[in-house]
Amino acid sequence: MNARSQTFELTVEGRQVDEAVASLFHTVLFHRSLGKFHYKQEGSYSVGTVGYTDVDCDFIDFTYVCCSSESLDRNLKKEISEFSEALRGNDGPGSGQISLEFFQKKKNRWPFQPECIPWEVWTVRLELIKLNNEHERQVCREKVGDMLTEKILYIAEVMNRHEYVPKMPNQSELDLIFDTSYPDVQPYLFKVSFTTSGPSNTSVGTTMKKLIKETLSL
Amino acid sequence: MVMKMATVRLTCQDKKDLEKFTKFLALKAAQIIVQSRLGEKVQSKCKPHLSGTDWFNLAIQDLPEVHAETKKALCGDLVNAHLPMCVEISLRTVEGDTMMLETWSLGVLPDQCDPSVRVTYTVYNRMCVLLKSLLSVTRVTPAYKLSRRQGPDSYVICYRIYMGEPQLHNLGEGYNQVRVGQLCTPVGTIQLSVSFRTKMTISPQHTGKDTSIMLKSDHFHPDLSPRHMRYQQSEENNTSLTETIKIGAFADNVKPLTQPGESDLVMPNIPFSSLLTPQHQSPRQHTPPQQAPSQPSSVVTNPETGSGEEAEDDGNGNATPRCASAADSRRSSCSMVSANEDFIMVDLKTPFAGNNANSDLGAFYRDCQSAPQLKTFSEQPTLAEQVEDITKTLEAFESNMREYDDMLNSLCLNENNN
Numbered sequence: 001m002n003a004r005s006q007t008f009e010l011t012v013e014g015r016q017v018d019e020a021v022a023s024l025f026h027t028v029l030f031h032r033s034l035g036k037f038h039y040k041q042e043g044s045y046s047v048g049t050v051g052y053t054d055v056d057c058d059f060i061d062f063t064y065v066c067c068s069s070e071s072l073d074r075n076l077k078k079e080i081s082e083f084s085e086a087l088r089g090n091d092g093p094g095s096g097q098i099s100l101e102f103f104q105k106k107k108n109r110w111p112f113q114p115e116c117i118p119w120e121v122w123t124v125r126l127e128l129i130k131l132n133n134e135h136e137r138q139v140c141r142e143k144v145g146d147m148l149t150e151k152i153l154y155i156a157e158v159m160n161r162h163e164y165v166p167k168m169p170n171q172s173e174l175d176l177i178f179d180t181s182y183p184d185v186q187p188y189l190f191k192v193s194f195t196t197s198g199p200s201n202t203s204v205g206t207t208m209k210k211l212i213k214e215t216l217s218l
Numbered sequence: 219m220v221m222k223m224a225t226v227r228l229t230c231q232d233k234k235d236l237e238k239f240t241k242f243l244a245l246k247a248a249q250i251i252v253q254s255r256l257g258e259k260v261q262s263k264c265k266p267h268l269s270g271t272d273w274f275n276l277a278i279q280d281l282p283e284v285h286a287e288t289k290k291a292l293c294g295d296l297v298n299a300h301l302p303m304c305v306e307i308s309l310r311t312v313e314g315d316t317m318m319l320e321t322w323s324l325g326v327l328p329d330q331c332d333p334s335v336r337v338t339y340t341v342y343n344r345m346c347v348l349l350k351s352l353l354s355v356t357r358v359t360p361a362y363k364l365s366r367r368q369g370p371d372s373y374v375i376c377y378r379i380y381m382g383e384p385q386l387h388n389l390g391e392g393y394n395q396v397r398v399g400q401l402c403t404p405v406g407t408i409q410l411s412v413s414f415r416t417k418m419t420i421s422p423q424h425t426g427k428d429t430s431i432m433l434k435s436d437h438f439h440p441d442l443s444p445r446h447m448r449y450q451q452s453e454e455n456n457t458s459l460t461e462t463i464k465i466g467a468f469a470d471n472v473k474p475l476t477q478p479g480e481s482d483l484v485m486p487n488i489p490f491s492s493l494l495t496p497q498h499q500s501p502r503q504h505t506p507p508q509q510a511p512s513q514p515s516s517v518v519t520n521p522e523t524g525s526g527e528e529a530e531d532d533g534n535g536n537a538t539p540r541c542a543s544a545a546d547s548r549r550s551s552c553s554m555v556s557a558n559e560d561f562i563m564v565d566l567k568t569p570f571a572g573n574n575a576n577s578d579l580g581a582f583y584r585d586c587q588s589a590p591q592l593k594t595f596s597e598q599p600t601l602a603e604q605v606e607d608i609t610k611t612l613e614a615f616e617s618n619m620r621e622y623d624d625m626l627n628s629l630c631l632n633e634n635n636n
Binding site for chain 2: 027031036047048049052053054056062063067068148149152153156160162
């Protein structure tokens with residue numbers, strides 16, 4: 001099965017990386033998270049309520065909405081800041097991409113691990129720029145905000161196409177579809193992965209990594 | 219034909235459910251839109267263990283006022299009305315100018331339907347997704363940033379909920395239209411979209427009557443600003459005071475001010491007429507002094523007409539309350555608006571600066587506006603000192619605007635009685 005794939009490209013200053021990625025991924029996760037399921041008996045369950053929070057960005061003129069779940073936020077931010085550090089650790093302007101991948105698990109024969117089948121991938125490709133003064137920074141704040149606005153509208157558009165999402169499972173298979181480890185929300189299973197590269201060093205290693213990754217995700 | 223077959227195939231229970239879902243979709247959408255324009259960040263908690271209380275598995279708090287307004291607008295139900303429900307968001311400045319910012323519309327397109335879709339499960343879940351998209355999109359249209367910066371001394375954001383085709387002609391040239399989302403149901407496609415203004419320059423168009431005295435939108439024009447004129451006119455203060463004060467105006471109100479027979483005071487007809495009509499460059503400079511008595515009366519009534527408008531507005535539009543929901547808070551914010559509106563441009567002369575015979579009047583003034591006693595009034599100040607004192611006095615005046623309003627109003631009343 002081919003996963004749907006969406007790619008966003010952004011040009012940002014180093015300190016905007018975390019917020020730019022978080023605003024997009026949180027918006028996606030907000031759409032892809034349900035209330036917690038509580039099974040009464042087989043075939044019947046109740047669904048909890050998802051709360052939401054407005055988040056103002058510090059380095060971008062932008063506000064986004066995310067699930068009111070501290071642990072979800074913490075996990076996502078952790079992944080994003082690893083990416084951010086790797087990206088900004090490079091000398092000079094660099095680029096990189098980070099992906100939010102939704103997958104479902106398929107049970108395998110013992111002793112093999114269950115197979116992970118991605119069904120939707122959201123990728124943010126970032127190009128880092130250096131700014132010289134506060135005026136440029138101010139312009140960039142607004143520009144990145146405008147670009148994020150477009151992306152949010154696009155996310156809403158995609159979400160409302162109502163394309164494939166995994167079927168609601170029965171109780172025993174809930175963990176194959178949803179991440180049930182959060183106490184307050186129930187997102188579809190997801191993982192975050194990233195790659196970075198310097199200005200011009202598409203080394204054999206990264207190309208190979210990319211090749212392998214792409215092969216695996218098919 | 220397709221539609222008819224579909225409606226026939228739809229069971230009674232499904233039809234009922236669908237109508238109910240659509241109604242709640244409209245109610246919740248209105249809540250989301252209006253709450254996003256309150257100027258505050260919204261936060262609601264997840265409720266993992268509660269169930270059955272929140273529609274669409276989203277913790278949307280209901281503001282009773284918005285709920286009532288939406289219900290009033292909806293009357294029947296969205297599905298059979300075939301008319302979209304619109305939520306209009308507009309901005310109103312303290313000067314009373316309004317600008318429509320955006321119109322959200324939620325409607326059902328009856329000719330696109332999907333009879334196979336399951337109402338209770340699929341439609342409901344897609345409505346959840348639609349509302350989540352609405353939450354995300356409300357934060358990114360230009361009106362969101364404006365609403366976060368609103369305040370009683372600059373502008374407030376207002377909303378209006380109505381049924382009917384969206385009225386977009388007030389959005390200015392080049393407005394944008396964005397579809398938030400849509401979903402197919404057995405009776406049609408539910409669509410939610412927003413049209414928003416992209417050109418944010420406000421063109422002054424006074425909504426109230428243009429008879430209030432100091433209602434001007436050129437307050438910050440450098441040539442016309444009171445600060446600028448203050449310095450320009452500082453030298454003619456002595457004469458302007460004697461020209462403008464009519465002693466009789468205060469006589470029966472507070473205390474006797476002048477000794478009879480003080481012949482060096484010229485008495486024009488209108489007390490403070492030059493205060494009421496800015497002398498230079500003002501658009502009102504043509505106003506003949508005879509009209510002055512009628513002008514202050516419009517000042518008195520203007521806040522009332524303002525609130526009258528507001529009450530009228532209640533039928534179809536409301537100022538967005540800044541906090542919570544109470545209608546009182548809305549009203550109070552509006553009354554602040556109209557109070558500020560009236561005396562923005564009081565262009566004061568400095569009546570006590572000179573060494574003329576007006577020290578009694580000066581004392582009266584100081585009594586009225588409770589500015590600190592300045593030594594320069596009793597001494598012979600240099601021109602530079604005078605100018606500085608004038609500035610200070612004027613600043614004190616400006617900070618005591620309200621008291622000054624009251625005094626002016628009482629003066630006007632006196633004049634009318636006479």
